[in-house]
Amino acid sequence: MTGTPLVEADRLSRNFPMRTGLFGRHRDVWAVRDVSLAVQKGETVGVVGESGCGKSTLGRMVLGLESPSAGAIRFEGRDLSSVAGAERRRLARRMQMVFQDPFGSLDPRRSVGAQIADGLRVHRIVAAGEVDAEVARLIDVVGLQKNAAGRRPHEFSGGQRQRIAVARALATRPDFIVADEPVSALDVSIQAQVVNLLADLRRDLGLTMLFIAHDLHVVRHLSTRAVVMYLGRIVEEGPSEKVFGAPAHPYTRALLAATPSISARKVDEEAVLAGELPSPANPPSGCAFRTRCPLASDECAAAVPDLAPYESGWKVRCIKSGPSQRRGDL
Ligand SMILES: Nc1ncnc2c1ncn2[C@@H]1O[C@H](COP(=O)(O)OP(=O)(O)OP(=O)(O)O)[C@@H](O)[C@H]1O
Numbered sequence: 001m002t003g004t005p006l007v008e009a010d011r012l013s014r015n016f017p018m019r020t021g022l023f024g025r026h027r028d029v030w031a032v033r034d035v036s037l038a039v040q041k042g043e044t045v046g047v048v049g050e051s052g053c054g055k056s057t058l059g060r061m062v063l064g065l066e067s068p069s070a071g072a073i074r075f076e077g078r079d080l081s082s083v084a085g086a087e088r089r090r091l092a093r094r095m096q097m098v099f100q101d102p103f104g105s106l107d108p109r110r111s112v113g114a115q116i117a118d119g120l121r122v123h124r125i126v127a128a129g130e131v132d133a134e135v136a137r138l139i140d141v142v143g144l145q146k147n148a149a150g151r152r153p154h155e156f157s158g159g160q161r162q163r164i165a166v167a168r169a170l171a172t173r174p175d176f177i178v179a180d181e182p183v184s185a186l187d188v189s190i191q192a193q194v195v196n197l198l199a200d201l202r203r204d205l206g207l208t209m210l211f212i213a214h215d216l217h218v219v220r221h222l223s224t225r226a227v228v229m230y231l232g233r234i235v236e237e238g239p240s241e242k243v244f245g246a247p248a249h250p251y252t253r254a255l256l257a258a259t260p261s262i263s264a265r266k267v268d269e270e271a272v273l274a275g276e277l278p279s280p281a282n283p284p285s286g287c288a289f290r291t292r293c294p295l296a297s298d299e300c301a302a303a304v305p306d307l308a309p310y311e312s313g314w315k316v317r318c319i320k321s322g323p324s325q326r327r328g329d330l
């Protein structure tokens with residue numbers, strides 16, 4: 001994988017001030033800390049981790065919807081913070097988001113067709129006389145019935161609403177989509193249909209995706225590369241089949257152990273996720289995972305481990321999981 005990535009996060013951090021305790025002391029919550037990530041054209045990168053680990057904040061920053069406290073986002077090599085005006089709008093057209101809650105992101109009072117048409121008009125994707133035909137085409141692409149355009153969002157089921165949200169995102173003909181938990185609010189039986197739709201669209205339209213989910217099955221199915229986050233930092237990153245097939249970080253192993261049908265073949269007994277998730281406002285010193293880690297020792301408290309190469313294209317942030325300390329050699 002060479003060349004300029006389509007999207008690149010370069011040492012992104014984002015903190016939020018938070019009042020804690022009886023006397024309301026201010027503390028910073030580091031939602032995202034020093035995250036670097038390159039997404040190549042055509043790739044789907046999956047981001048996983050427990051609630052509050054910074055997935056949505058990362059996704060929003062990558063799309064320019066939230067500004068980083070430090071670091072930069074580059075789209076085709078251009079720093080988003082240095083792009084403004086008409087050029088910024090041109091970039092905005094190329095980057096779209098699909099959210100977890102399609103009801104929250106769709107206007108209940110307007111017809112589905114009108115909402116899909118917004119992006120077509122704002123970015124002048126087609127001539128005014130062709131908007132209706134293009135809306136009909138998008139409705140067909142996402143597998144909804146022809147008469148959907150004239151109806152309102154509440155007339156649709158959760159899965160259908162998510163198809164509407166996808167059609168709306170596709171209207172501007174984006175190259176890059178951030179899907180933030182797009183199926184977590186849906187019934188399990190419907191989730192696979194929407195995941196398959198995204199997989200088909202990615203293939204047919206050559207989309208590049210950042211796919212955020214806490215369900216490892218979904219990420220494994222859809223993504224070529226996986227990023228595992230814990231309390232704002234990447235702890236493991238690599239090809240999906242490797243990260244989920246033979247995870248190197250104890251946290252990834254614990255996440256997998258907590259996801260029965262992936263790990264049913266072989267439950268890793270040392271890997272059960274013990275203890276509570278620490279407060280993001282007060283993370284443990286050194287390796288943030290050490291308070292729940294079966295491998296932790298005193299040296300893990302000393303410093304935050306580097307995200308170090310493990311194998312080609314695969315990195316791990318753990319002093320106990322370096323290339324010389326593969327599983328089985330521990
Ligand atoms: N606008 C905000 N103001 C204050 N704190 C915030 C804000 N947005 C996020 N945070 C905090 O930053 C941390 C990361 O939040 P984020 O929503 O990015 O996590 P997440 O991984 O998407 O979680 P979930 O799986 O629940 O969606 C959390 O501790 C959260 O409380």
Ligand SMILES: [Mg+2]
Pocket residue numbers: 055056057180
């Ligand atoms: Mg989130």
